[in-house]
Amino acid sequence: MGRLSIVATPIGNLEDITLRALRTLKECDVIYAEDTRVISKLLARYEIKKPLQRLDAATEGQKAEEVLARLEAGEHVAFVSDAGTPCISDPGARLVAHIRTNIPEATVETIPGASALTAALSIAGIDATEFTFLGFLPHKKGRQTALKKIAASEIPVVLYESPHRILKLLKELETFAPKCRVTVARELTKVHEEVQTGAPAELAQSLQKRDAVRGEFVVIIEP
Numbered sequence: 001m002g003r004l005s006i007v008a009t010p011i012g013n014l015e016d017i018t019l020r021a022l023r024t025l026k027e028c029d030v031i032y033a034e035d036t037r038v039i040s041k042l043l044a045r046y047e048i049k050k051p052l053q054r055l056d057a058a059t060e061g062q063k064a065e066e067v068l069a070r071l072e073a074g075e076h077v078a079f080v081s082d083a084g085t086p087c088i089s090d091p092g093a094r095l096v097a098h099i100r101t102n103i104p105e106a107t108v109e110t111i112p113g114a115s116a117l118t119a120a121l122s123i124a125g126i127d128a129t130e131f132t133f134l135g136f137l138p139h140k141k142g143r144q145t146a147l148k149k150i151a152a153s154e155i156p157v158v159l160y161e162s163p164h165r166i167l168k169l170l171k172e173l174e175t176f177a178p179k180c181r182v183t184v185a186r187e188l189t190k191v192h193e194e195v196q197t198g199a200p201a202e203l204a205q206s207l208q209k210r211d212a213v214r215g216e217f218v219v220i221i222e223p
C-alpha cells in the first residue's frame with residue numbers, strides 16, 4: 001500500500017521549507033499540486049524534477065480517485081497547495097478524507113511547515129493561548145453575521161484577506177467593532193514584510209494613503 005505525504009511549502013520566502021519536505025518531494029513518485037506552475041518555481045530552486053499533476057478545489061473529487069488508485073498500486077504521492085500548509089484555507093481536506101475513508105491501510109503523513117496563520121501570530125505580540133481562526137470571511141451571505149461574531153468574541157480572531165478586500169474589511173470592522181485592536185500582517189517572510197497595529201479606522205487611513213494596496217494579509221482582531 002502506498003503513501004500520501006501532505007507537504008507544507010513556503011508562504012513567500014523559498015528558504016522556508018523543511019529538509020524533510022525537500023527529501024519527500026525528491027523521493028516521491030508524483031507530486032499533485034494546486035497549481036503546477038506555482039510549485040514549479042519551488043522545484044526549480046531546489047533542482048527537483050518530478051511528474052506533476054494538478055489537484056485544485058474544482059478537481060479535488062475526481063483527482064482523489066486517481067490518487068487512491070496510485071496508492072493502491074503502492075506509489076508514494078505528495079500533495080502541495082500554492083503556499084503554506086495544505087487544507088488551511090486551501091484544498092487537500094477532501095483528498096485526505098477520501099483516502100482515509102476508502103483505504104485506511106494507506107499511510108497519510110504530514111510534512112509540516114509554514115502557515116501564514118502561525119507566522120502572523122508569532123510576530124503579532126498578542127497572547128495567542130486561545131484564538132479563533134475564521135479563514136476568509138464569506139463575501140456576501142453570512143458576512144454580517146461573521147462580523148458580529150468577531151465583534152462579540154472574547155478571544156482573538158484571525159482572518160485571511162486579499163489585497164482587493166482588505167480596505168473593505170477594515171471599514172467594516174470600523175463599523176462593527178470600532179474599539180477593537182487590529183493587527184495586520186502583510187507580505188510575511190518577503191522583502192516587504194510589515195506588521196501594523198491600531199484601531200480599524202487608523203489602519204484603514206494608513207492603507208488609503210498608499211498608491212496601491214499590494215500583498216497578502218493576515219488580520220488579527222483582539223477584543
Ligand code: SAM
Nearest residue numbers: 011084085090115116160161187188216217218
Ligand atoms: N494554506 C495557506 C497557509 O497555510 O497559510 C493559506 C492559503 S490561503 C489561499 C492564502 C491567504 O493566506 C492569503 O490571502 C493571505 O490572507 C494569507 N497569506 C498567505 N501568504 C501570506 C503572506 N506571505 N503574508 C501574509 N498573508 C499571507
